[in-house]
Amino acid sequence: xxxxxxxxxxxxxxxxxxxxxxxxxxxxxxxxxxxxxxxxxxxxxxxxxxxxxxxxxxxxxxxxxxxxxxxxxxxxxxxxxxxxxxxxxxxxxxxxxxxxxxxxxxxxxxxxxxxxxxxxxxxxxxxxxxxxxxxxxxxxxxxxxxxxxxxxxxxxxxxxxxxxxxxxxxxxxxxxxxxxxxxxxxxxxxxxxxxxxxxxxxxxxxxxxxxxxxxxxxxxxxxxxxxxxxxxxxxxxxxxxxxxxxxxxxxxxxxxxxxxxxxxxxxxxxxxxxxxxxxxxxxxxxxxxxxxxxxxxxxxxxxxxxxxxxxxxxxxxxxxxxxxxx
Amino acid sequence: xxxxxxxxxxxxxxxxxxxxxxxxxxxxxxxxxxxxxxxxxxxxxxxxxxxxxxxxxxxxxxxxxxxxxxxxxxxxxxxxxxxxxxxxxxxxxxxxxxxxxxxxxxxxxxxxxxxxxxxxxxxxxxxxxxxxxxxxxxxxxxxxxxxxxxxxxxxxxxxxxxxxxxxxxxxxxxxxxxxxxxxxxxxxxxxxxxxxxxxxxxxxxxxxxxxxxxxxxxxxxxxxxxxxxxxxxxxxxxxxxxxxxxxxxxxxxxxxxxxxxxxxxxxxxxxxxxxxxxxxxxxxxxxxxxxxxxxxxxxxxxxxxxxxxxxx
Numbered sequence: 001x002x003x004x005x006x007x008x009x010x011x012x013x014x015x016x017x018x019x020x021x022x023x024x025x026x027x028x029x030x031x032x033x034x035x036x037x038x039x040x041x042x043x044x045x046x047x048x049x050x051x052x053x054x055x056x057x058x059x060x061x062x063x064x065x066x067x068x069x070x071x072x073x074x075x076x077x078x079x080x081x082x083x084x085x086x087x088x089x090x091x092x093x094x095x096x097x098x099x100x101x102x103x104x105x106x107x108x109x110x111x112x113x114x115x116x117x118x119x120x121x122x123x124x125x126x127x128x129x130x131x132x133x134x135x136x137x138x139x140x141x142x143x144x145x146x147x148x149x150x151x152x153x154x155x156x157x158x159x160x161x162x163x164x165x166x167x168x169x170x171x172x173x174x175x176x177x178x179x180x181x182x183x184x185x186x187x188x189x190x191x192x193x194x195x196x197x198x199x200x201x202x203x204x205x206x207x208x209x210x211x212x213x214x215x216x217x218x219x220x221x222x223x224x225x226x227x228x229x230x231x232x233x234x235x236x237x238x239x240x241x242x243x244x245x246x247x248x249x250x251x252x253x254x255x256x257x258x259x260x261x262x263x264x265x266x267x268x269x270x271x272x273x274x275x276x277x278x279x280x281x282x283x284x285x286x287x288x289x290x291x292x293x294x295x296x297x298x299x300x301x302x303x304x305x306x307x308x309x310x311x312x313x314x315x316x317x318x319x320x321x322x323x324x325x326x
Numbered sequence: 327x328x329x330x331x332x333x334x335x336x337x338x339x340x341x342x343x344x345x346x347x348x349x350x351x352x353x354x355x356x357x358x359x360x361x362x363x364x365x366x367x368x369x370x371x372x373x374x375x376x377x378x379x380x381x382x383x384x385x386x387x388x389x390x391x392x393x394x395x396x397x398x399x400x401x402x403x404x405x406x407x408x409x410x411x412x413x414x415x416x417x418x419x420x421x422x423x424x425x426x427x428x429x430x431x432x433x434x435x436x437x438x439x440x441x442x443x444x445x446x447x448x449x450x451x452x453x454x455x456x457x458x459x460x461x462x463x464x465x466x467x468x469x470x471x472x473x474x475x476x477x478x479x480x481x482x483x484x485x486x487x488x489x490x491x492x493x494x495x496x497x498x499x500x501x502x503x504x505x506x507x508x509x510x511x512x513x514x515x516x517x518x519x520x521x522x523x524x525x526x527x528x529x530x531x532x533x534x535x536x537x538x539x540x541x542x543x544x545x546x547x548x549x550x551x552x553x554x555x556x557x558x559x560x561x562x563x564x565x566x567x568x569x570x571x572x573x574x575x576x577x578x579x580x581x582x583x584x585x586x587x588x589x590x591x592x593x594x595x596x597x598x599x600x601x602x603x604x605x606x607x608x609x610x611x612x613x614x615x616x617x618x619x620x621x622x623x624x625x626x627x628x629x630x631x632x633x634x635x636x637x638x
Contacts, residue, residue: 097534
């Protein structure tokens with residue numbers, strides 16, 4: 001039995017808007033163990049960003065936590081004081097954001113920003129700078145002492161993302177959240193960043209919650225994967241199991257659409273027809289029904305539960321109903 | 327950085343040249359013979375011809391302009407028609423009064439405006455934000471000359487808190503005399519700068535790097551004051567640089583209403599008496615003041631924003 005670090009327990013989050021409540025997350029349940037890499041995959045608007053900002057509690061003012069808990073080391077973050085949250089941010093939980101070009105302050109030097117995030121440390125300023133330079137060296141920035149004096153715009157996108165990773169790992173966090181860290185970078189850089197992340201994870205033993213819509217990267221990096229669709233978990237389990245034996249039509253279509261899986265030359269790249277349902281006005285039944293080619297009468301009326309199909313594999317689809325073991 | 331400064335300086339000189347030339351031509355287009363106005367209706371034709379020649383007004387206008395620039399390059403702004411004193415002396419005697427008025431106005435209006443705007447942006451859509459908005463809009467809407475007259479009436483005549491006229495002598499007395507005029511011409515700037523800072527701050531607070539700073543648990547106070555304000559302040563610096571020009575014209579009102587010495591009062595007095603050399607001297611100096619302040623604002627921006635430094 002491994003130690004659980006982060007538990008998302010039946011989490012439902014709404015956004016209050018002019019046209020009613022937007023049900024951004026509904027009944028999300030999964031957990032991340034200590035030192036484990038868990039991937040979250042899903043298309044734009046599936047609620048990945050809401051999930052991240054909920055964990056850090058850096059949500060927009062119109063966010064409403066309707067139900068559920070986010071437990072970190074057993075403590076419910078949604079009930080924690082703002083003071084406690086600030087103690088966690090950048091210390092026990094760190095984050096690498098999506099767009100490396102926007103993630104650093106443009107008018108402060110990298111060194112100044114790396115000094116600022118060590119605000120909890122009692123070390124002297126030269127020691128903090130030395131620590132910052134060491135971290136830059138660890139992510140492969142050459143001549144780190146000199147580069148601490150430079151501004152973000154003097155670095156390339158790939159370098160900025162590596163700096164962001166260095167900053168996130170500086171406090172040796174227990175949990176690193178990586179929000180599509182390679183989406184804004186080109187393919188060769190993506191491989192570099194992923195390899196660097198793997199090395200660092202082995203060195204620092206932190207758990208990583210890796211958000212991506214790139215299935216190849218998830219398969220490469222993660223042990224377990226959570227597939228999200230329109231604010232809900234549709235399938236979760238071991239990466240190998242999910243990729244070889246997907247049990248939800250959405251996961252199957254995602255794998256078919258992944259460029260890495262397309263073997264034959266095609267005039268038109270495969271897509272999933274249809275659109276994500278309106279989160280402010282959700283239809284009854286299964287949320288994927290309108291885009292599913294295997295939809296049945298039952299899918300229109302009843303919401304399929306996220307059932308355990310075998311040890312470590314859950315899916316929410318009526319097609320699996322006969323196989324359900326519990 | 328150096329080539330940026332050089333080019334900025336060249337542009338400043340060009341602006342100065344155009345402004346001074348236009349002013350030179352404009353004052354000569356004002357109707358009425360300057361010599362007649364200066365000497366009065368009973369002057370003899372001989373006397374008139376003598377003064378016309380002394381002022382160089384018998385020459386064609388392009389030649390007058392050439393002579394003006396020729397003297398200017400030698401640091402000579404001409405002599406006052408009435409007192410015979412050097413225009414340079416007269417203008418530089420009045421300049422400090424206008425400068426202290428403008429700096430005092432900018433100092434109090436910018437500090438209050440930035441504080442008000444930053445506070446409103448840190449607490450958007452709260453009661454405090456709405457009160458700040460109401461205050462700033464009403465301040466923006468108040469014209470300097472109306473505020474000047476009202477301030478004079480209320481604080482100097484009725485309450486007698488501050489002196490009504492003059493510039494005072496000695497540091498504390500001059501400061502005392504500065505309060506009402508600086509209040510009058512700075513008031514609308516408080517509102518303007520507050521609105522600008524609020525909008526600029528709200529935009530910066532929504533940028534990803536602010537989210538990053540928060541995600542690292544950096545104290546909210548530091549996020550607002552350093553991470554956001556340092557960027558949000560950039561447009562304000564530019565506006566203050568340009569605003570020096572507007573403040574120069576507001577200073578004219580304040581100097582007349584409060585009977586303060588200064589460039590504004592000097593220009594008005596010398597235009598009514600057609601004292602060409604003084605008008606040209608004051609205009610040249612105030613234009614230079616404006617040009618220098620906008621150039622200075624650009625340089626400060628370049629110092630505050632590393633991106634602007636390398637972009638040029």
